[in-house]
Amino acid sequence: MAKTLFEKIWNDHIIRTIDGGPSVLYIDKHFIHEVTSPQAFKGLEKRGLPVFRPRQIVATADHNVPTVDQHLPIKDELSRIQVQQLIENCQRHDIELFGLGHPYQGIVHVIGPELGITQPGMTIVCGDSHTSTHGAFGAIAFGIGTSEVEMVMATQCLLQSKPRLMRINVEGRLNKGVVSKDIILYIISAISASGATGYFVEYAGSAIRGLSMEARMTICNMSIEMGARGGMIAPDQTTFDYLKGRQFAPTGAAWDAAVSKWSTLYSDEGARFDKEILIDAAAIEPMITYGTNPGMGVGISGHIPAESEIGEKEKPSYIKSLAYMGLQAGSAIKGKKVDYVFIGSCTNSRIEDLRMVASFVKGRKKADHVEVWIVPGSKQVEKQAIEEGIDKVFEAAGFRLRQPGCSACLGMNEDKIPAGKYCISTSNRNFEGRQGPNARTLLASPLTAAAAAITGEITDVREYL
Amino acid sequence: MNDQAINKIVSTAVPLNQENVDTDQIIPARFLKATSRDGFGENLFRDWRYNADGSAKKDFVLNDATYKGKILVAAKNFGCGSSREHAAWAIKDAGFDVVVSSFFADIFKNNALNNFLLPVTVSEDFLQGLFKAIQMDPSTRIDVNLAEQTISAAGQREHFDINNYKKTCLLNGYDDIDYLLSIRGEIEKFEQQQA
Numbered sequence A: 001m002a003k004t005l006f007e008k009i010w011n012d013h014i015i016r017t018i019d020g021g022p023s024v025l026y027i028d029k030h031f032i033h034e035v036t037s038p039q040a041f042k043g044l045e046k047r048g049l050p051v052f053r054p055r056q057i058v059a060t061a062d063h064n065v066p067t068v069d070q071h072l073p074i075k076d077e078l079s080r081i082q083v084q085q086l087i088e089n090c091q092r093h094d095i096e097l098f099g100l101g102h103p104y105q106g107i108v109h110v111i112g113p114e115l116g117i118t119q120p121g122m123t124i125v126c127g128d129s130h131t132s133t134h135g136a137f138g139a140i141a142f143g144i145g146t147s148e149v150e151m152v153m154a155t156q157c158l159l160q161s162k163p164r165l166m167r168i169n170v171e172g173r174l175n176k177g178v179v180s181k182d183i184i185l186y187i188i189s190a191i192s193a194s195g196a197t198g199y200f201v202e203y204a205g206s207a208i209r210g211l212s213m214e215a216r217m218t219i220c221n222m223s224i225e226m227g228a229r230g231g232m233i234a235p236d237q238t239t240f241d242y243l244k245g246r247q248f249a250p251t252g253a254a255w256d257a258a259v260s261k262w263s264t265l266y267s268d269e270g271a272r273f274d275k276e277i278l279i280d281a282a283a284i285e286p287m288i289t290y291g292t293n294p295g296m297g298v299g300i301s302g303h304i305p306a307e308s309e310i311g312e313k314e315k316p317s318y319i320k321s322l323a324y325m326g327l328q329a330g331s332a333i334k335g336k337k338v339d340y341v342f343i344g345s346c347t348n349s350r351i352e353d354l355r356m357v358a359s360f361v362k363g364r365k366k367a368d369h370v371e372v373w374i375v376p377g378s379k380q381v382e383k384q385a386i387e388e389g390i391d392k393v394f395e396a397a398g399f400r401l402r403q404p405g406c407s408a409c410l411g412m413n414e415d416k417i418p419a420g421k422y423c424i425s426t427s428n429r430n431f432e433g434r435q436g437p438n439a440r441t442l443l444a445s446p447l448t449a450a451a452a453a454i455t456g457e458i459t460d461v462r463e464y465l
Numbered sequence B: 001m002n003d004q005a006i007n008k009i010v011s012t013a014v015p016l017n018q019e020n021v022d023t024d025q026i027i028p029a030r031f032l033k034a035t036s037r038d039g040f041g042e043n044l045f046r047d048w049r050y051n052a053d054g055s056a057k058k059d060f061v062l063n064d065a066t067y068k069g070k071i072l073v074a075a076k077n078f079g080c081g082s083s084r085e086h087a088a089w090a091i092k093d094a095g096f097d098v099v100v101s102s103f104f105a106d107i108f109k110n111n112a113l114n115n116f117l118l119p120v121t122v123s124e125d126f127l128q129g130l131f132k133a134i135q136m137d138p139s140t141r142i143d144v145n146l147a148e149q150t151i152s153a154a155g156q157r158e159h160f161d162i163n164n165y166k167k168t169c170l171l172n173g174y175d176d177i178d179y180l181l182s183i184r185g186e187i188e189k190f191e192q193q194q195a
């Protein structure tokens, strides 16, 4: 029978299914970080259990780390304790840690792929909802809570019910100035922030096939922002080329065997999805969000919906959201002044993103009133950016490359956007207070963010290309 | 966690009639620095509940003495966003045993179940009826019966879904780790076949 990509991997990892209940799913790789793991280690120790398969866990410190002076002790006491606990827990349980100061340290969803740990056909989990990023390699990857982190530490398994399956086909050619972040913001605005709840999504179609691995990761990363459990893309030559030669990728005969296995991972002709959606790539403009969930986005030449365009039931939360953002229903989004530009997060902090920003700002200067933070996704990205001279381009434009971490994506460290200020951000969430209490976040692509850094306002990047 | 079994919960409720409540609202990231599971209730809905100077915002429902109880009644798409289990811990720690909504985000639902916080999904009509009833009479009692999978209040009653396995866990106070440990031999056999 014709099978979907998801089903092929799922079936390969099911140990048993409980009658009328969930299945026992075997987990190949487990990423952990400092914020959602300490309680899991404690729980395990309370039960007197060892970590079952420490070799299948990889740890890093990212959520809570400073992005300047990383060689100094962390100033914030609670953050320091959390990072210290991760170090101790990893030592005690013999888990590989790419912590602060390690050449592989970085945002968990950036380092997994760039080290070649993330591979097609795997089941991958992490106590972080953007684990969906790894699905770009044709893996079943999803975020879990801390109790589940504990379960995987204890047994390398999770109890999961099979989700419904959705395929989103993006066909056709992208317009100039439109990049993968715009595709996913467009999809979420089309189906809403809860439009894929209960589903696992496969992205397919010619526009997806044409994307680089970095760009595919950006798309899968934001699957959770429409409620999906995860997102995935069938592996192909682009995937294999990306993985070949990476630190933890197979080599020699094992590589050939892996590629031939990976080549069987695609949805068969006639495989059944519970829902299919078709998106016309040519209809997508550079996107920006105006509200407080990622579904509240528009094309850059568009306007914020007037109240009359909003359903009666949604109206109260719509009004509240615009009041929080200090924006006017019915007004144009272009030309609005911005105060901060944040380029970073597991959505858009890879080398390709930094190159995109550098190529736009080269020979230009940032607007005087704008503060720009560029935070690479990992030590390796940082190193490569410096080798390529990207840091010099940034300096000439009036800003600086910081050190890797989650940073202003969630404002757990000191990188917070002040109350009331507008920030164009390449991250994935524009929730109230996400970047700091009362901060106002507008999500966009690295290109649109770069344009705003130069002009100091929301800008249609196409006018400058 | 075997002391946590739940079955019947009868209580008044706190209504939070706001759609798309994300986990950053339930517990903002800056309060995730703790390394234990306790004490998150204090910062539940922190930025809706308190001003920047720490004083209570009078118009927020958790600060309104009119409403109390072990049941939180929330609007559609509750718990979206981050996977932070701290959200479920905070709600439980603040004294709630049940959250009612017409739609829960997936990860939140799992996290709640893993912490013996019962997510009850009702129809949109039932939910609206509930909000109305509570507004008219804050002493309205809601009856949640897990064994029968029913929720009733103000003369309406509805059946809710929960998978059998999870129901048994909640009724008996077991969790998934207990189950998975019991099949460890099978897990090891599976690994050997894969290798």
Ligand code: SF4
Pocket (backbone or CB within 6 Å): A062, A063, A107, A108, A109, A128, A130, A345, A346, A347, A405, A406, A409, A410, A427, A428
């Ligand atoms: S960058 Fe943001 S979204 Fe990504 S893992 Fe860090 S906090 Fe989560």
